[in-house]
Amino acid sequence: MSTSRHTLLSSFNELLQPERFKDYGPNGLQVEGKDSIERIVSGVTASRALIEAAIARRADAIFVHHGLFWRGMDGRITGWMKQRVQLLLAHDINLLAYHLPLDAHPVLGNNAQLGRVLGLQADGRFGDQDLGFIGPGEFADARTLADRVQSALARSVTLVGESARPVRRVAWCTGGAQGFFESAIAAGADVFITGEISEPQAHLARETGVAFIAAGHHATERYGAPAAAGHVAALLGLEHQFIDIDNPA
Structure with a gap:
């Protein structure tokens, strides 16, 4: 056809x-x-x-x-x-x-599909133009979640920040959304997942106790x-x- x-x-x-x-x-x-x-x-x-x-x-x-x-x-x-x-x-x-329209679609978009791959279901939005997703997550700690992300995406990830406390709320936004980290913290996340990390986010993760996982721009948007x-x-x-x-x- x-x-x-x-x-x-x-x-x-x-x-x-x-x-x-x-x-x-x-x-x-x-x-x-x-x-x-x-x-x-x-x-x-x-x-x-x-x-x-x-x-x-x-x-x-x-x-x-x-x-x-x-x-x-x-x-x-x-x-x-x-x-x-x-x-x-x-x-x-x-x-x-x-670009952003594909990130944001509630079912077929990059964020929704990354959530599907990681076994996460959003119950809220945050960040500029409501692009970020946030939802419940039951993980022993941030390292456990980072290991899941690494396995699901078949690539190494960078984990910065508190990794010992239990994870109950996970925020994520694919690609180069490291600038959304403060909004994720304000939304109540225990961990934020995105593609890239820049210099300021490492300090924020250590100082706030909210872990940051950088899993690759391309890898999170496939x-x-x-x-x-x-x-x-x-x-x-x-x-x-x-x-x-x-x-x-």
Whole structure:
């Protein structure tokens, strides 16, 4: 089966509601390709490696969390940007990207899907634009939870802060959400899980007794793109494949 680019874009917009969010880059269609869509490839980031893999699989559209545009970047189409755009245009592939809207979706988004993978269920939100999730967790201590995260994501994690007290409330927000740590503390978390840690968070964890787990930006955001793209593909009768381009960050 096939569908039109307009129908595909409308389906993703209806699902993820990008108009609700203030974001640093455009959500939705970032590069226009062919009008008729049969195959979707999803991935975390619109890297050249993902684009080349999608070309090899004869994809008509690529759906990602991180598109071509990052905060504060140069807007000129040169170098690596030219190479990515050139590949997309040469093969007439549509690129669709949803950043904060994909983080926030209550079922298919990055935070909801990370919770599913870790066995956590949110009963509240916190942080800017209510992007952070928080919910109950019964763990002997933060180290026990960190071990679960490490096993579930198949990568080492960084644990900073109190690791002896029981954990009853867990907050999480995928990717580079280390700036949400203070909001997680205020929301009553015993542990905060995200992708990255910066210098200030280590001190806050030690001083407040709220543990901080950094589990990798890419590793925490591998689940929303295939969930959302798979849902839309099934709805429209399209082929879908998730391609995970490894990233140690």
